[in-house]
Amino acid sequence: MKPVRTRFAPSPTGYLHIGGARTALFSWAFARRHGGTFVLRIEDTDVARSTPEAVQAIIDGMQWLGLEHDEGPFYQMQRMDRYKEVIQEMLANGSAYYCYTTREELDALRAEQEAKKEKPRYDGRWRPEAGKTLPTPPADVPPVIRFKNPKDGVVAWDDQVKGHIEIANGELDDLIIARADGTPTYNFCVCVDDWDMGITHVIRGDDHVNNTPRQINILAALGAEVPQYAHLSMILGDDGAKLSKRHGAVSVMQYDEDGFLTEAVINYLARLGWSHGDDEVFSREQFVEWFDLDHITASAAQFNTEKLLWLNQHYMKLLPAAELAAKVQSRLAARGVDTSAGPDLEKAVVLYVDRCNTLNVLADAVEVFYKPVTPSPELLAQHLTDEIKPALADFATGIAGVAWEIPAISALIKETIAKHGLKMPKLAMPLRALLVGQTQTPSVDAVIELVGRERALANLQKYL
Structure with missing residues (x-):
């Protein structure tokens, strides 16, 4: 078998979100599992929307997740000469051709097809065919370049997630591979990149399924080996709707800002659409050892914020x-x-x-x-009653000389409540309120020990 080479190829038009991070994780893990190479490629041909800030956000997100790349980052905008070279070769061998159809003509063609309830598609009017006479190219129309897609047969692949897929070539029209200004288009650039970079496995979101047959045909025309494809299902929010910002489809770095650990996010992402038996908690190293494409589910994964929070607490405690x-x-x-x-x-x-x-x-x-503790008036009114003040005063006297350790403080609390005929909460709640300004805390003796003798005395005496 050829050495495994995978790639993560984001467009720098925004931050690295959860869906992209999962794609990167699976691509990285597959390469690591097989001792292969993980390539980072920045698909920045959308000049109007791509920004250096978005590129940096993607790289920062990858670094925070610990998904180190072996090669790259490669930038498509720096490979324009290579794309144009390949396009010239395709024009020369007849697998691509100039098309002079204007935007107005394409709009009219689409309207006519829709009126007939036909699928809108380019009709091949400038496609060279044996025995076909083409019109004289208009001097005032800059041409696009189209790929000469096969007309007959099917294009098929065994998707590593979705199973066997095939599309009739008759369903595909001749794709534009270079715009009128000479810039190559997305589907074409991807093919040249995957070819040049020797990519063996393309792991990506299933929003790319419709691009795959076109890319397979272009790769075949280039004489390139077609990689294995694995299309990951979409991620749904907690409510079953498509993941959006309100569900948590935010920048990966937002999870860092919100106090999540990298280990928790990695563990959680790994379980979004992939499983290893019933294992819920596992290390990055275990994930790499276990990861395969066979156990990626073809159905949509559902984001569960509570599960992520549970995992995060687990890793915090470790x-x-x-x-x-x-x-x-x-x-x-x-x-x-x-x-x-x-x-x-x-x-x-x-x-x-x-x-x-x-x-x-x-x-x-x-x-x-x-910080200085200032209990709210409501807390004071509720817990600092005339009934409890004598017990608090005795307790304050006691802590002035008690050994400053949890067992001794605990014994003093029990001695005080016994002396005043109280139940534990009657003393513990006002102690918490006066010492830390809240009534929900861990064990009160541990909290008092942590506050320290001087501060505890000062806070109690302030209100007695």
Whole structure:
């Protein structure tokens, strides 16, 4: 077998979104699984919509996902001379021809065909045929160049996801491969690129299925080997509708900004349309070892935000405390929060990680330990009652001399509630409110230990 060569070939007209990221991941993993080569190609021939910022956004997204390419990035706009060279060869050997049909003539042809309820298509009026006399080319019409598509037979391929597909050549008209200004078109450039770059497997979205028969015919005309094709089904949102921005079809880098870990996003993307038995959680290395094209489903994959959040929390809990703290630290620093005057951030994130499913939520949770605490009037009115103040005062006296460790603090809490005849929540809730400004926290003794003796005393005495 030839060495595997795959490619990811985005158009730089926007960010790298989830659909594109999954295509990149599957192409990368297939190359890695087979010890092959993964090529990055930027299809930037849409000059009006392509931007350097979009190119950078794609490269940034690939880097964040850890999908390193082996060759490239190659830019189609830098390969124009090669495309024009191939077009001249096709004109010379008769597999392409000049077409002088004007836009007005094409519009009239389309209207006539639609009136007859026929499929709109170019009628081949400038196509050279044996025994056919062509009109004299008009001097004032710059011609396009069309590919001379076979008229008979079928074009067929065994799609690695969708199975056997075949299209009658009679359904395909003669595709424009170069515009009137000389610029080559998308379907033609893709063929030359895949040929020149020796691509063996094309893994891409199923919105390209209609392009495939045209590309196979062009490759055959070039004498090029046709790659294997695998067309991935679309991704639907949580509600079953086509994935859109409101579902999460945002830039991959937005997931970074929203506090998701790369490992979680990779694991989640891998399960969007592919499976390995019932395995839900696996490393990047396991994914590469297991990945094949046979287990990609032909039906649409459905995005599940809750599953992604669950995976993200799983991977957060696996991180070493120092690494998790470093990721939270950068988020707090971006908010202008100084953690140097508060408790050990590693202890804070370890205490709260079980309650948080993104780094941002975790940063929100631990931020209270590094900012002045001001309980809301509602919290104070609800929990700081005359009934509880004596118990709080006794507890404040106790923590002034207690050993500053969780077991000793826990014993002091139990001693205080026993002395005042209270149930645990009656003391724990006002303690939480006064020390961190909220009543939903992990174990209150652990929270008090993390707050620190001086700050705990200061906060209690402020309200007693």
